[in-house]
Amino acid sequence: MPEHYDKLETRSVDERERDLVSRLPSLIAAALKAPGWQEQLKGIDAASVNSRAALAKLPIMRKSALPAMQKASPPFAGFVPAPVSSFGRLFTSPGPIFEPEGTGKDPWAAARSLFAAGFRPGDIVLNTFSYHMTPGGFILDSAARSLGCPVIPAGPGQTEMQLEMIAHLKPTGYTGTPDFLKILLDAGKAANRDVSCIKKALVSGAAFPPSLQAEVKSRGVDAYQTYAIADMGVVAYESPAREGLIVNEDVLVEIVRPGTGDPVAEGEVGEIVVTSFNEHHPWIRLATGDLSAVMKGASPCGRTNARIKGWMGRADQTAKVKGMFVRPEQIAELSKQHPGLKKLRLVVTRENEQDAMTLRAESANGGADLPDKVAATLQAVTKLKGRVEIVAVGSLPNDGKVISDERG
Numbered sequence: 208m209p210e211h212y213d214k215l216e217t218r219s220v221d222e223r224e225r226d227l228v229s230r231l232p233s234l235i236a237a238a239l240k241a242p243g244w245q246e247q248l249k250g251i252d253a254a255s256v257n258s259r260a261a262l263a264k265l266p267i268m269r270k271s272a273l274p275a276m277q278k279a280s281p282p283f284a285g286f287v288p289a290p291v292s293s294f295g296r297l298f299t300s301p302g303p304i305f306e307p308e309g310t311g312k313d314p315w316a317a318a319r320s321l322f323a324a325g326f327r328p329g330d331i332v333l334n335t336f337s338y339h340m341t342p343g344g345f346i347l348d349s350a351a352r353s354l355g356c357p358v359i360p361a362g363p364g365q366t367e368m369q370l371e372m373i374a375h376l377k378p379t380g381y382t383g384t385p386d387f388l389k390i391l392l393d394a395g396k397a398a399n400r401d402v403s404c405i406k407k408a409l410v411s412g413a414a415f416p417p418s419l420q421a422e423v424k425s426r427g428v429d430a431y432q433t434y435a436i437a438d439m440g441v442v443a444y445e446s447p448a449r450e451g452l453i454v455n456e457d458v459l460v461e462i463v464r465p466g467t468g469d470p471v472a473e474g475e476v477g478e479i480v481v482t483s484f485n486e487h488h489p490w491i492r493l494a495t496g497d498l499s500a501v502m503k504g505a506s507p508c509g510r511t512n513a514r515i516k517g518w519m520g521r522a523d524q525t526a527k528v529k530g531m532f533v534r535p536e537q538i539a540e541l542s543k544q545h546p547g548l549k550k551l552r553l554v555v556t557r558e559n560e561q562d563a564m565t566l567r568a569e570s571a572n573g574g575a576d577l578p579d580k581v582a583a584t585l586q587a588v589t590k591l592k593g594r595v596e597i598v599a600v601g602s603l604p605n606d607g608k609v610i611s612d613e614r615g
Contacts, residue, residue: 363384526555
């Protein structure tokens with residue numbers, strides 16, 4: 208049996224990079240046919256966006272802003288150049304954010320992640336992602352069927368009925384959240400029902416900590432993770448090497464400093480920003496709100512695309528201090544006004560029954576008056592007073608936090 212879904216997965220890093228950046232101008236040109244992108248990319252010459260560096264200069268499209276934008280300009284805030292009638296299904300996800308589904312065999316590009324998890328033609332798949340209004344169930348349903356796998360459209364819940372279906376139809380694969388997989392395995396054990404036909408799983412939508420991974424493995428299920436978003440489908444997936452998540456083909460991933468659009472160094476934790484090469488429904492620098500970091504080197508499984516560490520928390524670290532919202536974008540403004548500062552971290556605590564802020568700023572030098580200058584800028588930007596501590600470069604944690612709320 209082949210180890211890889213197709214030859215794209217094993218092409219050289221340089222070949223893939225040339226392919227992706229060469230397609231950026233046509234992607235931008237296609238997006239500019241839609242009024243939303245015309246406003247977002249105002250003044251941008253599509254032909255000039257022909258490198259990662261050029262892409263990094265484009266504005267970020269924040270996923271968190273989409274609900275208000277779609278409400279003001281339904282159905283998709285003008286960011287979809289194709290007519291609504293050209294899509295197959297229309298969904299909503301929490302926000303609410305409304306998403307269209309393409310009409311291809313694998314419109315969410317999820318088949319590759321199933322293949323890496325060991326799913327093959329003929330595997331019967333118990334799909335427990337929701338089919339109700341949200342795209343989750345259909346993302347894996349269409350992917351499995353494109354691989355030649357029959358699908359049981361189970362959705363979540365109704366454990367007793369699911370155990371009956373497992374006993375009768377003998378699915379070999381499971382797709383759904385890791386939590387519900389454990390619920391099914393526990394329910395089968397408690398009811399003395401045989402669920403051992405399930406040998407493989409692709410899980411998403413919730414944390415899959417090592418303790419749960421070990422328990423699922425001890426129950427005879429080989430489970431892998433995939434990172435997907437409802438806006439565009441699979442961003443990255445796990446392979447048998449189990450060393451990070453491999454970025455999906457036809458997706459360009461950047462890791463940026465929270466509150467900015469500035470790419471961080473390899474290995475540094477930041478916000479996941481994705482550009483997808485679907486000219487029917489393009490996304491250009493979509494900031495997902497999730498934290499991760501790029502790993503060095505290629506996966507031992509032979510897939511050569513970049514790897515990320517997986518989900519490492521949320522990038523939206525907005526805190527309410529003394530009744531005022533303080534946002535990562537405001538902390539980023541301090542870096543612009545004081546270019547000598549490196550990494551910044553605003554720590555919010557309680558002192559004498561009041562909110563207190565301390566900005567810890569990495570700097571190699573700057574003079575004795577630097578803390579006072581930065582404190583003045585902090586107050587001007589946030590409208591709140593706070594202390595400033597200058598710390599050594601490299602001393603702040605590499606966890607992607609720009610605002611650390613430690614008030615318990």
